[in-house]
Amino acid sequence: MDPIGVGTPNVENFTSYINRLAITHKITVSSLLQCLIKEERGNNSSFNIPHLNSFYRNNSTALNGVSSKSNIFLTAFSNQVCKNNLSSLTLVPWSSVLPQHNLIRRMKGYCPFCYEYLKKNNIEIYDLLLWSFSSLTICPVHKTKLQFNCTYHDCGKVQYNLDTCSRPGYCNKCHRWLGNDFADLKRDEEVMINLDFQVWAADQIGKIISETNKLKSLPRRENIMIALNILKNKYFNDSIPNISEFFNIPIASIRFWCEGRWIPNIEALLIICYRMQISLLDLLKYGILTKESECVFHIENQNVDYKRRDFKKAIIDENKLRTDLQNILDSNEIPPPPLTAVAKRLGISVRTIQKRLPDLSRQISKKRFEYRKLEKTKRQEQFYKEIKAAVIQITNDGLYPNILRISDYISKSPLVFYEFESLKVWREIMAELSLEPKIEK
Ligand SMILES: [Zn+2]
Ligand SMILES: [Zn+2]
Numbered sequence: 001m002d003p004i005g006v007g008t009p010n011v012e013n014f015t016s017y018i019n020r021l022a023i024t025h026k027i028t029v030s031s032l033l034q035c036l037i038k039e040e041r042g043n044n045s046s047f048n049i050p051h052l053n054s055f056y057r058n059n060s061t062a063l064n065g066v067s068s069k070s071n072i073f074l075t076a077f078s079n080q081v082c083k084n085n086l087s088s089l090t091l092v093p094w095s096s097v098l099p100q101h102n103l104i105r106r107m108k109g110y111c112p113f114c115y116e117y118l119k120k121n122n123i124e125i126y127d128l129l130l131w132s133f134s135s136l137t138i139c140p141v142h143k144t145k146l147q148f149n150c151t152y153h154d155c156g157k158v159q160y161n162l163d164t165c166s167r168p169g170y171c172n173k174c175h176r177w178l179g180n181d182f183a184d185l186k187r188d189e190e191v192m193i194n195l196d197f198q199v200w201a202a203d204q205i206g207k208i209i210s211e212t213n214k215l216k217s218l219p220r221r222e223n224i225m226i227a228l229n230i231l232k233n234k235y236f237n238d239s240i241p242n243i244s245e246f247f248n249i250p251i252a253s254i255r256f257w258c259e260g261r262w263i264p265n266i267e268a269l270l271i272i273c274y275r276m277q278i279s280l281l282d283l284l285k286y287g288i289l290t291k292e293s294e295c296v297f298h299i300e301n302q303n304v305d306y307k308r309r310d311f312k313k314a315i316i317d318e319n320k321l322r323t324d325l326q327n328i329l330d331s332n333e334i335p336p337p338p339l340t341a342v343a344k345r346l347g348i349s350v351r352t353i354q355k356r357l358p359d360l361s362r363q364i365s366k367k368r369f370e371y372r373k374l375e376k377t378k379r380q381e382q383f384y385k386e387i388k389a390a391v392i393q394i395t396n397d398g399l400y401p402n403i404l405r406i407s408d409y410i411s412k413s414p415l416v417f418y419e420f421e422s423l424k425v426w427r428e429i430m431a432e433l434s435l436e437p438k439i440e441k
Contacts, residue, residue, distance in 0.1 A: 009206025115179035223287030
């Protein structure tokens with residue numbers, strides 16, 4: 001049985017192939033896997049799945065990604081089931097440049113309109129590898145949200161890529177058809193907000209998965225480091241903080257990526273490539289920056305011509321930022337937040353806020369500073385009172401009020417006394433009570 005769509009963005013995923021294989025042999029997915037496990041254990045004693053049900057829920061989607069499970073299953077399939085090289089249905093050939101974190105989602109994503117399209121055109125129903133990516137939440141063809149649950153209200157069960165009797169296009173629990181006529185679509189406003197980025201990201205991922213079967217070897221891991229260093233030198237004045245601010249990604253992460261100690265996850269890579277309008281495929285495969293050309297999914301009526309300088313202006317709405325900062329400044333929040341906390345809350349870097357609205361930034365910092373100054377004065381007054389009360393008490397007990405004895409009386413730790421301020425306070429109190437400070441042996 002041949003896998004569908006190899007060498008195209010619409011390639012099927014490995015779990016879809018497993019489902020279709022079970023259907024072709026008129027057995028359930030569970031029976032197929034049980035046979036496979038029994039046969040393969042002769043070759044590889046570690047190949048075992050004791051609990052298929054929890055495997056479906058927790059690990060089945062991972063077979064489409066870069067995990068070690070994908071590799072074990074690919075080997076088992078090539079040993080037991082078919083001669084076809086099925087690695088193009090997973091991301092294993094990209095495992096050197098795509099970290100597992102946030103790559104593949106745990107449940108199955110699907111587009112009801114794509115299912116309906118396949119059915120109407122007499123094409124075998126299958127699940128696309130594209131639907132497995134955590135970063136993608138829309139179908140780039142229909143520009144609608146991917147579904148993760150059964151769409152029937154009386155069922156609504158979460159779908160997994162493999163299940164006891166799973167079958168592409170049908171609910172794993174109630175077994176009803178999940179396709180839907182595109183004419184019935186009600187547009188969801190929420191989808192429109194992020195649509196440009198999502199369609200673009202799907203296009204980039206589509207180009208990567210179309211290329212999988214042409215890869216001769218794993219892409220070099222250093223490619224990402226090389227490309228990011230070119231980016232840093234060419235567009236960011238060789239400055240890591242500049243990159244960090246522009247993409248709103250922590251400085252430490254960028255530094256580690258540029259030094260080649262870590263590789264970024266696909267979400268960060270997509271954001272970087274989107275904002276620079278460069279090809280993710282060329283970055284991963286060759287470590288070079290190339291301007292992105294044509295989109296395979298044809299973005300209709302979408303203006304995707306983002307120039308770098310326009311984009312920066314577009315993403316920060318200065319009026320909104322001003323209102324947000326003014327609201328924080330006018331609020332009675334105790335303690336008043338420092339600028340770092342404000343920046344975090346608004347999802348913008350401190351430097352950007354300071355650069356855009358220096359006056360309001362200063363006022364926010366000043367409010368925080370004055371509050372802390374006042375709090376410090378209050379604490380000192382309290383401290384002074386406590387020491388004075390302790391000195392009087394100890395003297396009345398007929399003892400000399402040395403620092404150790406006072407420490408027993410007050411709420412603060414003895415260490416506080418070794419601070420300059422405390423000794424000064426103690427001397428003042430001693431003078432006030434006409435006692436002579438002395439060092440006891
Ligand atoms: Zn679709
Ligand atoms: Zn259902």
